[in-house]
Amino acid sequence: MDSATARERALDAAEELFYGRGIQSVGMDELRGASGVSLKRLYQLFPAKEQLVEAYLERRDERWRGRLAAHVDREPDPARRIPAVFDWLEEWFAEDGFRGCAWINSYGELGATSDRVAEQVRAHKRAFRDYLRTLVAGAGLPADLTGPLFLLAEGAMVTAGITGSARPAAEAREAARRLVESR
């Protein structure tokens, strides 16, 4: 097994375990078992657990925003792209193993003790908000709609995570529609 696939497998296992059970409750040994990558190899790919955590959040960030954008971009009408965000959230919430927003969860777990993790969380949320801003602008809507839409999306993620229901996405989509139309 070459380094690239070992890295992929390590990150696959890290994502599944860290996301599903929390970062601190997963040991390096369990990661080895789940990935099939030996401890020696894990440590030469990631010199410490914290770097594996960072790489996990980084890769997930790319994938998450990629999946969202791919779904939204399928919608040609710029005005419909905003509800499409909430459609995608709803699909995401309904996925097997959904357990809330990985960054919000990581922030709760490590935000106070790891500056690197805290900064990655802020960067991810900044990127998501910036993406919403481009959608708002693309639809010709006033820029100050971005904040409320972002808050609705964040509230939906948190609530869906805690309650285990996909319903907050629909509530948020409906509230977003009313906000957009009240202009």
Added chain:
Amino acid sequence: MDSATARERALDAAEELFYGRGIQSVGMDELRGASGVSLKRLYQLFPAKEQLVEAYLERRDERWRGRLAAHVDREPDPARRIPAVFDWLEEWFAEDGFRGCAWINSYGELGATSDRVAEQVRAHKRAFRDYLRTLVAGAGLPADLTGPLFLLAEGAMVTAGITGSARPAAEAREAARRLVESR
């Protein structure tokens, strides 16, 4: 020092440390140092750390909802009580040491591994949503406004916690106003 005050001091220290740095990063020994309550006493008051965590969340829940209700009830006009919720959030976000919602953070840290903690978080959020529901009903507004208001508040808490800014409260209050008026 009698048992009641020892218990208070233990909970005071637990609240400050657990909320400020996360639960898992605070050891029982540090708790002893911060509270001045010996380990022996701590363990006879709370047979295990998890019970201290539960008691911390429980007491904070009572206090948090009490402070919110006290602030909101000062407003006699039922219609103005809804913005008053966001006013209070804004004050809270601006407090020294504010670090997001204790329950959202605890859920991120322990939600996957501790059913007791997860259930306390759900109960707290349920209670907060129910409180919003009574405010909406008291103002004579349609009940389906509760969900969106709740999501805005949750989004504001998460975002204020991550960014360290109180601004999301104002954004949420303004969005709430528009939602209420669009009816």
Added chain:
DNA sequence: CGTAGCGGAGAACGAACGTTCTCCCGTAGT
């Protein structure tokens, strides 16, 4: 005055965990 018992300080214990080390095997190059 004697003693039983509660409480404090902190050592001790055992488990978990991040990280490193040892030992051995398979392979590739000379």
Added chain:
DNA sequence: ACTACGGGAGAACGTTCGTTCTCCGCTACG
């Protein structure tokens, strides 16, 4: 064929931490 080396399995190490134990002093009651 020999050897140098990358890699795997897992033991080992050192630390942290939750929890319990030991030892000692104080106080209150007979």
